[in-house]
Amino acid sequence: MASKKIFLFLLLSSFYNVSAQKDGYWDKERATTKEFLVSARDRMTVNTEDLPVGTTEIVYRITLLDKNQEITNSLVSVLKAIPDPTGISQGSAGAVFLMSKISGDDQCTYAIFTSNENAKSYVSDGKIDKACFSQAEPVSKDAKRLSLDKSSCIKENTPVIWFGFESKNWLLSQKIVLEVVPWVDTKLNRGWNQDNKNEIISLCKTSTMAQKMANSDDFCVCILEKIMKQYRYTEFQKLLPIEKNKVYKDFGNLCYKDADISKNVFNDLRTQASVLIQSQQYNEAIQKLATIIGEGKATALDYSSIGYCYILTRQYAKALKFLKEGEKLDDTELTIKLNLAHTYLISDDYSTAKVIYKQYKSQNVSENLSWEDKTKADFEVFKKAGLPSKDFDKVLKLYN
Numbered sequence: 001m002a003s004k005k006i007f008l009f010l011l012l013s014s015f016y017n018v019s020a021q022k023d024g025y026w027d028k029e030r031a032t033t034k035e036f037l038v039s040a041r042d043r044m045t046v047n048t049e050d051l052p053v054g055t056t057e058i059v060y061r062i063t064l065l066d067k068n069q070e071i072t073n074s075l076v077s078v079l080k081a082i083p084d085p086t087g088i089s090q091g092s093a094g095a096v097f098l099m100s101k102i103s104g105d106d107q108c109t110y111a112i113f114t115s116n117e118n119a120k121s122y123v124s125d126g127k128i129d130k131a132c133f134s135q136a137e138p139v140s141k142d143a144k145r146l147s148l149d150k151s152s153c154i155k156e157n158t159p160v161i162w163f164g165f166e167s168k169n170w171l172l173s174q175k176i177v178l179e180v181v182p183w184v185d186t187k188l189n190r191g192w193n194q195d196n197k198n199e200i201i202s203l204c205k206t207s208t209m210a211q212k213m214a215n216s217d218d219f220c221v222c223i224l225e226k227i228m229k230q231y232r233y234t235e236f237q238k239l240l241p242i243e244k245n246k247v248y249k250d251f252g253n254l255c256y257k258d259a260d261i262s263k264n265v266f267n268d269l270r271t272q273a274s275v276l277i278q279s280q281q282y283n284e285a286i287q288k289l290a291t292i293i294g295e296g297k298a299t300a301l302d303y304s305s306i307g308y309c310y311i312l313t314r315q316y317a318k319a320l321k322f323l324k325e326g327e328k329l330d331d332t333e334l335t336i337k338l339n340l341a342h343t344y345l346i347s348d349d350y351s352t353a354k355v356i357y358k359q360y361k362s363q364n365v366s367e368n369l370s371w372e373d374k375t376k377a378d379f380e381v382f383k384k385a386g387l388p389s390k391d392f393d394k395v396l397k398l399y400n
Contacts, residue, residue, distance in 0.1 A: 022084040024185045027052050028076045032180040038108065038167040040174075043126060045119040045164045048180045053157055054189030055182040057085045057147040059098060060163075063177045064140045066104035073101070075143075075179035085183050088145050098143035106174035107138035111164045112146075112153050119162035126166065138168045156193045191233030200224045209252050212291065214268035222255035223248065266297045273305060280385075282309040293322075300330035307339045312385050316347040334365040338374060346382070350391050354398065361399050372399045 032048040051058070061075045078098060082088060088098070111131035113119040118130040128134040132153035135142060148154045153161055167174050204210055204220035213219060227236060227247065239247065255261055269288045276285035289306040292298045303326025310319035320343050326336045337360055344353035357375070365374045379392045 022086060022183075022185070023187065024054070024056070024084060024183055024189075026076070026079045026082075027055075027182050027184045030182060031076050032178065033074065033076075035175065035177045037173045037175055038165050040167055040169040040171050043123045043164060043166045045113070045123055045162045046178055047116070047119075047160050047162045050160060051158055051182050052184050052189065053191050054184045054186070055158065056154065056185045056188060057145060057183040058154060058161075058180055059085070059088065059143070059145045059183070060178070060180040061098055061100060061143040062108075062110060062139070062141060062163075063100040063102070063179075064104045064106045064108060065102070065175045065177060066106070067175070069102060069104060069175075071100055071102070071177055071179075075181055079181055085145060085147065098145075100141055100143075100177075103141040104174070105140065107140050107168045108174065108176065109138055109166045109168065110135050110142075113162040113164060114153060114155070114158065116160075116162060119164055122164040128164075131164070156188075157191075190228065190231075192228050193233075196233050197224060197228075200227060204248070204252075207248060207252065209256060212269070213265050214272060215264070218261050218264060219252075219255055222258060222261060223251045226251040226254065262295075262297065266292050266295070270302065270305075277305065277309065280312075282312045285309050286313070298326075298329075300326045300333040300336055302326070303329065304333060304335040304339055307336070307343070311339065311342055311346060312381070312387070314387070316343055319343045320347075334360055334363060334371065335374075338365060338371065338378070342378060342382070345391055345395065346388050348388070350394070353391075353395070357395050358398050375399075 030049050030052050034046055036044070036046060038044050048058075059075065059079060063071060065071075075098070111122060111128045111134040113122065113130065114132055121130065122128065128136075133144075133146065133151065146153045148156070161180075163178055165176060201220045201224060204223050205216060210216035210219055230247075231239075236244070236247075256265065269292050273285040273288040276282070276288065286306055286309045289298075289302055289309070292302050293306065303322050307319045307323035307326065310316070310322065319339070323336055323340045323343060326333065327340070330336070337356055341353045341356035344350075344356070360371050363371050365371050375395065379389070379396075383389050383392070
């Protein structure tokens with residue numbers, strides 16, 4: 001029983017370790033390994049190799065060597081056994097694990113800078129107030145991990161960092177080995193930092209498609225994700241303007257057809273059309289509703305609404321056409337039936353209109369609105385719009 005519990009514990013531990021792993025790699029190709037001499041009581045700076053795009057952490061090791069000593073195991077070889085930075089313990093235990101097995105008797109202090117200018121100032125005056133990290137107590141060896149989320153030394157797309165050393169020897173030069181290995185986040189390695197993403201989102205917001213939407217956030221995020229998957233940022237920037245426009249258009253069409261986004265887009269258009277109808281901007285409402293119908297996403301109510309707008313803009317033939325199309329979608333939608341009756345009535349076909357008005361007079365067009373009350377409300381709107389009203393009273397008498 002005890003062995004089963006131990007096995008289960010190890011299994012769960014293994015699972016949590018795997019799930020905690022970060023998606024990236026130690027970039028041994030762009031690791032820094034430099035061996036140099038610092039004169040007694042002198043200061044000097046050493047810069048790292050160019051850090052790759054997507055560097056989110058570094059591990060560094062500083063070792064001071066006596067004459068003829070050599071590092072037995074490079075920092076890169078030590079890190080090979082660690083799948084990602086989460087495998088390096090925090091605090092002193094992690095430092096001991098990364099330490100070189102050897103060091104000399106010499107000691108130095110050091111500081112880390114994010115600009116060459118600050119590093120040069122350190123060489124001349126020894127001040128560390130502009131350092132992002134400093135080791136004030138003299139050491140013969142040291143090792144640490146610096147990460148994007150915990151250290152100001154690592155920023156998005158930091159190209160280089162500078163290490164400044166001050167010898168604590170009084171008479172002789174000292175030999176120092178600096179090793180720096182960057183951890184590269186696979187996603188960030190594609191160059192898509194926050195500023196680059198915002199650039200794409202901002203351009204998307206100005207597109208014709210996006211401006212049709214009340215809220216284009218999901219649409220623009222969809223385009224961004226497709227661009228990020230297809231291109232590195234540097235690759236995308238090298239495209240010609242005409243090529244970029246095509247990318248936006250192609251991905252925009254795909255995102256526009258996405259089920260969730262499409263649903264939100266067309267709901268936004270319906271909301272906009274409803275507001276325009278209430279403010280008597282019927283031509284503008286027709287444009288919104290025509291977009292929905294043209295994309296094949298219209299409901300019977302959409303056809304009813306555009307028919308209503310065509311009535312109020314005196315386009316009776318178009319009203320009749322769209323209302324009959326809507327009737328095919330849902331023959332039980334009474335707002336369509338009522339608008340059909342209105343169209344026949346106002347276009348001087350009272351006899352056809354009368355049949356419809358009488359057929360549904362005892363029903364509701366919606367849960368809380370009767371056919372009769374809706375007829376009366378519509379007639380008031382029609383009168384204010386100056387539509388033909390000679391038969392309105394005749395229709396209302398049918399209800400009595």
